Amino acid sequence: MAETALHPAATAPAIHRLARRPAAAGHRTAPRPTAPHRVAGHRPAAQRGPRHPRAACADGPAEADGGLAARFALRLVEVLAGARPAGQLARHTTHDGYxxxxxxxxDGPLRRAASLPRPRLGRVHTSAPGPGALEVCVRVEAGVRHRMVAFRLERHWRTAQWQCAAVEAR
Incomplete structure (x- = not known):
């Protein structure tokens, strides 16, 4: 057996650690904080909910009045006139409202004869009796007669969507 001799030149190079440079005489470094800095009233990002651009907006008729009441009134009048099936509004109403x-x-309070023009919506009046509720009244012109349709929209407690809870037409 032949023995292999290690030559001193074949040894592994030494690893040198970089030494920290000493701080300048007038310069002091702040110690690193061991725990995250906490501000009163601040929650870490993991506990904070998602940010929504409309979260700071006021809840009430201003949000719903921007067209929701008028759009729902139009569809409601179309159902009462017989131009739209009632089932199309089922998902936008509560059980009692449906x-x-x-x-x-x-009963068809707004059903018309073939010779009469289609019912037209007049002005839509809204009122907010409380947060999460909106009461709407609309005047409907059906030929020479005028009818009134009133309904109540409420925010669903879980989904926060507006639903029709009550309907009345005279």
Whole structure:
């Protein structure tokens, strides 16, 4: 067996650690904080909910009045006039509201004869009796007669979507 001799030149190079440079005489470094800096009232990002651009907006009729009441009133009048099936508004109503709507659609207070023009919406009046509720009244011109349709929109407690809770037409 042949023995291999290690030559001193074949040894592994030494690893030198970089030494920290000493701080300048007039310069003091602040110690690194061991815990994150906490500000009163500040929650870490993991505990904070998602940010929504409309979160700071006021809740009430200003948000819903921007067209929601008028759009729903138009669809509601179309159902009462027989131009739209009541089932299309089922997902936008509560159970009681849908029962009232189906009964009114069956009676047809706004149904017209073939010679009469289609019902037209007049001005839409809104009122907010409390947060999460909106009461709407609309005047409907059906030929020479005028009818009134009133309904109540409420925010669903879980989904925060507006739903029709009550309907009345005279």
């Amino acid at each position: 029962r009232q709507l189906a009964r009114l659609a069956q």
